[in-house]
Amino acid sequence: IDLAFELQPDIITLDNILPDMIGTDILKVYQQEGLKSKVIMISAVGQESVVNDGLSLGAKAYIIKPFTSEQL
DSSP states (O other): OHHHHHHOOSEEEEOSBOSSSBHHHHHHHHHHHTOOSEEEEEESOOOHHHHHHHHHTTOSEEEESSOOTTTO
16 A cells, blocks of 8 residues: 555556455555555456445456456
8 A cells, every 4th residue: 555655656456355455445545545546456356246346446447357358
């Protein structure tokens, strides 16, 4: 999270299952703190409610693994 704010990248790819946090919780922090980077979630978790949460929290796209090059 700190690195995203320090570097301000144009695009961040974010998994939803991480060792210390859930990706949607990270999106909440980005949203609350006003990070301008675009976030694309890429995860094996493809439940509709999880996808909708990610998109409602500001992710520009949610790609479910495994994915094809066309989807990417």
